Amino acid sequence: xxxxxxxxxxxxxxxxxxxxxxxxxxxxHENMFWYRQDPGxxxxxxxxxxxxxxxxxxxxxxxxxxxxxxxxxxxxxxESASTxxxxxxxxxxxxxxxxxxxxxxxxxxxxxxxxxx
Amino acid sequence: xDKVVQSPLSLVVHEGDTVTLNCSYEVTNFRSLLWYKQxxxxxxxxxxxxxxxxxxxxxxxxxxxxxxxxxxxLNITATQTGDSAIYLxxxxxxxxxxxxxxxxxxxxxxxx
Numbered sequence: 324x325x326x327x328x329x330x331x332x333x334x335x336x337x338x339x340x341x342x343x344x345x346x347x348x349x350x351x352h353e354n355m356f357w358y359r360q361d362p363g364x365x366x367x368x369x370x371x372x373x374x375x376x377x378x379x380x381x382x383x384x385x386x387x388x389x390x391x392x393x394x395x396x397x398x399x400x401x402e403s404a405s406t407x408x409x410x411x412x413x414x415x416x417x418x419x420x421x422x423x424x425x426x427x428x429x430x431x432x433x434x435x436x437x438x439x440x
Numbered sequence: 441x442d443k444v445v446q447s448p449l450s451l452v453v454h455e456g457d458t459v460t461l462n463c464s465y466e467v468t469n470f471r472s473l474l475w476y477k478q479x480x481x482x483x484x485x486x487x488x489x490x491x492x493x494x495x496x497x498x499x500x501x502x503x504x505x506x507x508x509x510x511x512x513x514l515n516i517t518a519t520q521t522g523d524s525a526i527y528l529x530x531x532x533x534x535x536x537x538x539x540x541x542x543x544x545x546x547x548x549x550x551x552x
Binding site: 331364367413428429432433434 | 472474476481482483484485487488528532537540542543544545
């Protein structure tokens with residue numbers, strides 16, 4: 324089974340702090356994604372990466388950055404946390420950026436619920 | 441811009457009822473449509489439908505893709521309280537580095 328592990332289930336941070344959210348997958352997947360999930364807004368893509376040291380902006384990248392130094396690890400960074408970044412953050416991975424069939428399936432971690440006070 | 445609309449946004453049923461969840465989409469160069477179930481934590485994959493595989497079934501859950509109407513339904517028969525969850529629909533376009541576009545999800549509550 325594919326396993327996507329997010330380092331924390333719950334985090335509480337203060338406004339202005341630098342926050343690191345870590346995600347590790349164990350299936351040698353090429354693609355990794357960061358989403359945030361808010362009531363009434365669904366899942367929105369923040370950043371994704373299709374290879375080591377590669378990154379692409381998603382739909383809402385402002386206020387975030389990412390790092391992918393190793394294939395299995397994808398980090399989301401909040402440079403200066405703000406209250407409007409309070410949310411559920413979900414990491415996902417998939418086998419390949421292109422191709423058909425099962426390669427499109429994304430596998431999710433359990434999520435990190437971040438509260439910024 | 442790709443778009444996915446799910447309906448209804450929420451519904452409440454009683455155990456044993458049959459429910460139908462709807463998903464419509466607008467996507468350039470459609471490749472596949474995916475359904476996920478999200479309980480307290482990680483969304484888990486249910487089905488993927490493509491032009492070559494428009495109907496899937498697993499136990500009490502089944503899903504159909506209507507390529508003409510650009511929509512899909514997820515049916516759950518004989519619902520149980522364990523079916524209570526958010527059901528997410530997503531579409532994938534063709535092309536390299538293709539992303540999934542998700543709908544806002546449908547919250548299903550099954551009462552005993």
